Amino acid sequence: MSNLNQDVSLEQEIQAADNKNKVWKWLFISSAAFMISWILFPIYLLIVSALSSAEVVNGWPKAFVPEFDMETLQFFMNYYGVLGALKNSLIAAVFTMVISIGLGTPAGYALARFEFRGKETFRMMILLTRAFPMPLLALPLAVIFINVGLDDTLFGLSLVHAALALPFAVLITSSLFLGIPVELEEAAWVLGCNRWQAFMKVVMPLALPGLTASAVFAFVISWNEVFAAAVLTINNQTLTAFLVQSLSSSPAEVKFAGGLILIMPAILFLFVVRKYLFSMWGIANR
Amino acid sequence: MIKKIILPILLGSSIASASEVVFYSTQANPLKEADAMRNDVLINFDGEVKFLPQEAGPFFSRIEAESRAGSVTLGVLGALHGQFPQIQDSLDSIDDVLGSVPEIKSNKTMSELGKLGSQNQKYIPWMQATYIMAANKKALPYLPAGADVNALTYDELAVWAANLKEATGDAKLGFPAGEKGLMHRFLQGYLYPSFTHSVVTDFRGDDAKAMWAWFRDLWQDVNPRSTAYSLMQEPLLTEEVWVAFDHTARLKDAFDQRPDDFIAFPAPSAKAGRGFMPVIAGLAIPAGTPDRAASVELIKYLSQPEVQVKTLKATGFYPIANVELPADLPANVRIAGKAISMQANAADALPSMLPVGLGDMSGQFSKAYKDTFQQIVLRNADIDQILDRQAMVLKTIMVSANAPCWAPDKPSDGVCPVN
Numbered sequence: 001m002s003n004l005n006q007d008v009s010l011e012q013e014i015q016a017a018d019n020k021n022k023v024w025k026w027l028f029i030s031s032a033a034f035m036i037s038w039i040l041f042p043i044y045l046l047i048v049s050a051l052s053s054a055e056v057v058n059g060w061p062k063a064f065v066p067e068f069d070m071e072t073l074q075f076f077m078n079y080y081g082v083l084g085a086l087k088n089s090l091i092a093a094v095f096t097m098v099i100s101i102g103l104g105t106p107a108g109y110a111l112a113r114f115e116f117r118g119k120e121t122f123r124m125m126i127l128l129t130r131a132f133p134m135p136l137l138a139l140p141l142a143v144i145f146i147n148v149g150l151d152d153t154l155f156g157l158s159l160v161h162a163a164l165a166l167p168f169a170v171l172i173t174s175s176l177f178l179g180i181p182v183e184l185e186e187a188a189w190v191l192g193c194n195r196w197q198a199f200m201k202v203v204m205p206l207a208l209p210g211l212t213a214s215a216v217f218a219f220v221i222s223w224n225e226v227f228a229a230a231v232l233t234i235n236n237q238t239l240t241a242f243l244v245q246s247l248s249s250s251p252a253e254v255k256f257a258g259g260l261i262l263i264m265p266a267i268l269f270l271f272v273v274r275k276y277l278f279s280m281w282g283i284a285n286r
Numbered sequence: 287m288i289k290k291i292i293l294p295i296l297l298g299s300s301i302a303s304a305s306e307v308v309f310y311s312t313q314a315n316p317l318k319e320a321d322a323m324r325n326d327v328l329i330n331f332d333g334e335v336k337f338l339p340q341e342a343g344p345f346f347s348r349i350e351a352e353s354r355a356g357s358v359t360l361g362v363l364g365a366l367h368g369q370f371p372q373i374q375d376s377l378d379s380i381d382d383v384l385g386s387v388p389e390i391k392s393n394k395t396m397s398e399l400g401k402l403g404s405q406n407q408k409y410i411p412w413m414q415a416t417y418i419m420a421a422n423k424k425a426l427p428y429l430p431a432g433a434d435v436n437a438l439t440y441d442e443l444a445v446w447a448a449n450l451k452e453a454t455g456d457a458k459l460g461f462p463a464g465e466k467g468l469m470h471r472f473l474q475g476y477l478y479p480s481f482t483h484s485v486v487t488d489f490r491g492d493d494a495k496a497m498w499a500w501f502r503d504l505w506q507d508v509n510p511r512s513t514a515y516s517l518m519q520e521p522l523l524t525e526e527v528w529v530a531f532d533h534t535a536r537l538k539d540a541f542d543q544r545p546d547d548f549i550a551f552p553a554p555s556a557k558a559g560r561g562f563m564p565v566i567a568g569l570a571i572p573a574g575t576p577d578r579a580a581s582v583e584l585i586k587y588l589s590q591p592e593v594q595v596k597t598l599k600a601t602g603f604y605p606i607a608n609v610e611l612p613a614d615l616p617a618n619v620r621i622a623g624k625a626i627s628m629q630a631n632a633a634d635a636l637p638s639m640l641p642v643g644l645g646d647m648s649g650q651f652s653k654a655y656k657d658t659f660q661q662i663v664l665r666n667a668d669i670d671q672i673l674d675r676q677a678m679v680l681k682t683i684m685v686s687a688n689a690p691c692w693a694p695d696k697p698s699d700g701v702c703p704v705n
Binding site: 075079138147227230 | 308316317324336347351357360517543
């Protein structure tokens with residue numbers, strides 16, 4: 001009898017726990033849905049407006065279903081120099097990524113693993129490159145670039161963008177390496193690896209998702225930067241330098257279509273590297 | 287070999303052909319205008335030209351950088367009258383070019399402006415525009431009794447705005463008072479001249495005080511979103527606003543997209559007259575340009591009457607050269623053109639010149655007016671106090687620029703006084 005009673009109370013407890021779980025689950029799902037729509041809804045509106053004709057974009061009420069009017073997008077595709085600028089933007093962004101990862105990873109590793117004089121100062125100083133506004137730097141930079149022959153080249157532009165992206169690359173990678181136990185590396189040394197091999201075979205695979213994240217950062221910084229790109233390039237303008245400023249004084253439907261073209265490559269890039277980002281956040285590979 | 291093939295690949299760039307003239311411009315910046323410039327206007331130019339529109343900030347930085355480094359790639363510069371002073375030191379003197387464009391030279395007042403207050407010609411006037419009013423036809427029934435929309439007074443405009451607010455529940459009058467809007471031109475070229483017959487001298491006179499009080503009252507019936515508007519064609523098209531003031535090129539899309547729904551009309555008048563202000567864009571050549579002869583050819587080409595008409599179609603800016611306008615013009619030109627000529631030829635017309643001789647103080651000059659507007663109208667500050675303070679600011683600007691008065695102010699001996 002007493003056993004039976006116990007069972008009943010146990011069942012009730014399980015029931016209560018279940019209910020509690022359900023509430024949490026719903027809370028979780030609804031907040032996730034909210035956060036997803038926070039990101040996706042504006043992009044959705046952008047797509048709808050980009051695929052609509054001028055009358056619909058300027059009309060009221062706003063449409064929520066695209067009417068697949070390609071006129072504005074087509075105008076862009078035929079617009080002089082858009083494809084070239086798109087290519088330039090991609091090249092500059094990839095250069096920036098390579099430079100900032102190539103320089104940022106060793107710097108981050110050094111900050112994480114070694115003790116040296118002025119380490120804290122270095123950590124602060126590296127943020128200083130972001131302390132000066134671009135319009136202030138662009139003029140002297142342009143003068144120097146013209147003098148050394150880097151003017152109007154994507155490589156030169158990538159150097160500037162890499163300087164902007166480096167603080168993030170260094171700080172992200174250093175905290176990344178801090179999170180990887182030094183014992184793993186030591187074990188690799190004991191088992192016969194030299195420092196470089198241990199880094200490549202043990203630390204690197206663990207750090208890859210984080211490195212991807214900082215690469216994404218570098219890519220996005222380069223992709224979004226307008227002022228330096230506009231001043232430092234003439235014949236090799238990037239897409240943002242080419243479009244963003246002209247867009248601000250263009251009619252609404254052109255703004256939407258241009259906006260779509262500007263965000264598309266960045267979204268595609270994120271899609272390609274999502275695997276590494278997911279594994280960093282502890283979600284299984286898919 | 288190395289320089290031509292390997293280097294470009296290595297540096298990820300192409301090296302432009304030497305004969306190409308780079309036409310760098312703050313004008314025709316909106317995408318569709320730039321497209322029309324390339325495909326309709328520049329297409330028949332005998333030679334290679336690369337049209338690169340650019341925002342003012344990077345435009346100035348680029349020109350200054352090239353001039354400091356002593357290595358110039360730009361061929362022709364297109365900018366507004368008010369923008370040239372900032373890069374005046376980087377410009378070549380082009381008196382020789384003015385001689386070869388008689389159709390521009392014959393317009394004495396304008397070609398004189400191209401000297402920027404110096405001895406030599408710094409730019410050749412390229413095209414012109416002005417600011418007018420636009421209205422949705424739905425707003426016309428609410429005009430105050432007896433008012434003629436083409437000869438409106440500012441008091442009638444106020445009644446009209448109040449009527450609209452009462453009838454629709456929304457404030458339907460709008461001004462471009464946003465970050466990139468041209469509100470300061472309304473204050474300098476329209477409001478001040480119309481009420482005080484002055485821009486600088488009577489900045490804080492009794493008429494100016496009354497004007498600001500009037501404008502603050504009017505603002506009750508102005509759409510509060512005005513502080514976010516840059517180009518009035520957008521709120522006009524969305525019908526957020528029914529009556530608006532703006533630059534003709536910034537109203538263009540409204541007239542083009544719905545020519546049957548909108549009208550254009552001259553700016554209103556007040557007791558001193560119907561103040562209005564022209565906008566002039568010019569063409570200049572940077573000192574040390576790679577192929578000066580080609581740059582000169584391009585300026586000559588753009589000054590030809592038929593090319594000026596094409597430019598009008600592309601940008602909504604009117605010719606400087608004296609030309610017969612053809613019949614097949616786009617809607618915006620037909621609609622705005624009539625209002626512009628009514629504005630300029632009105633019996634009480636009071637043309638206000640662009641600020642002359644301010645040099646690189648032009649930006650601060652405009653800011654002084656914008657700040658005054660913000661303090662008095664938007665923040666409801668004390669009119670006397672703000673006008674006294676801003677008058678000192680204005681005085682400092684005039685003294686440090688050493689600028690004499692310009693119309694509608696009376697000519698001055700030496701620096702233009704602020705009473």
